[in-house]
Amino acid sequence: MDCVKIGKLIAKLRKEKKLTQKNIADALGIQSKTVSKWECGLGCPDLSLWPELSAILGVDMVQMMQGEITPNHPDSGNIDKIRFYVCPSCGNILVSTGSASIFCCGRKLEHILPMDTLTVPKITVEEMDTDYFVTIDHPMTKEHYLSFAAWVKNDRVFLNRLYPEQSPTCRFPITAGGKLYFYCIKHGLSIYSNDLS
Structure with missing residues (x-):
């Protein structure tokens, strides 16, 4: 893991959410200086903290662990490229009009291909x-x-x-x-x- 890259991403995402280091620390039950260390690249979060940290910051845990969020291509608005997704756990139905990274219940969903x-x-x-x-x-x-x-x-x-x-x-x-x-x-x-x- 690249702690410097991950730290910069955590700081960026925290600021986007208008959260302080103390807000993050309190939510995770850790000290503020620990969050500060992460953001300075002097360490990475403990493995047990990643799921909750990704939920607080509202991002995919895997991409956060890689230290970069891969943006989707802008939606060209082409309804002919509509894609449907169904979560196998909860049954949620999601829709996109182009390629997208869709997650539900902690899983990345693949779009459903039409049958015969x-x-x-x-x-x-x-x-x-x-x-x-x-x-x-x-x-x-x-x-x-x-x-x-x-x-x-x-x-x-x-x-x-x-x-x-x-x-x-x-x-x-x-x-x-x-x-x-x-x-x-x-x-x-x-x-x-x-x-x-």
Whole structure:
């Protein structure tokens, strides 16, 4: 470990959060002079302190241990590059419109690749007022269900969270074009690219 590099990063992140060395020390249950030593490059945090320190500073622990935060490329706003992520621990659903480092429950998540379109279930669409009412012919048991459906059009993502033992239906605003994505906990991500109208 490069203690000088890590120390400079800790100081930078602490200042970004508008925290004092004492704030960090109190949160970790250590002395302020210990934080000062880190920032001067005269030592590195004890291994047991890294998880809590990374949480306090709001950064990835691995990158902090390397002494540098790798920035993501700026989001070009291309909705065609949308990526979905599902945390295997808590089931959180996260979305990006380009490459990103996404973490949840302490794990780096990889974006979900769409599965073979031959296995896409039957979809029924009705127009109701100003919305599409979409029904997906899919089981919704605790062991096999859809966890979300998303309608992606232009610069918008309309995400509906779905739950086991509920109806696999959702509503989306009526718009021409776009793609419907849905995620089965057993079989993965599917794309229905036909226009819903």
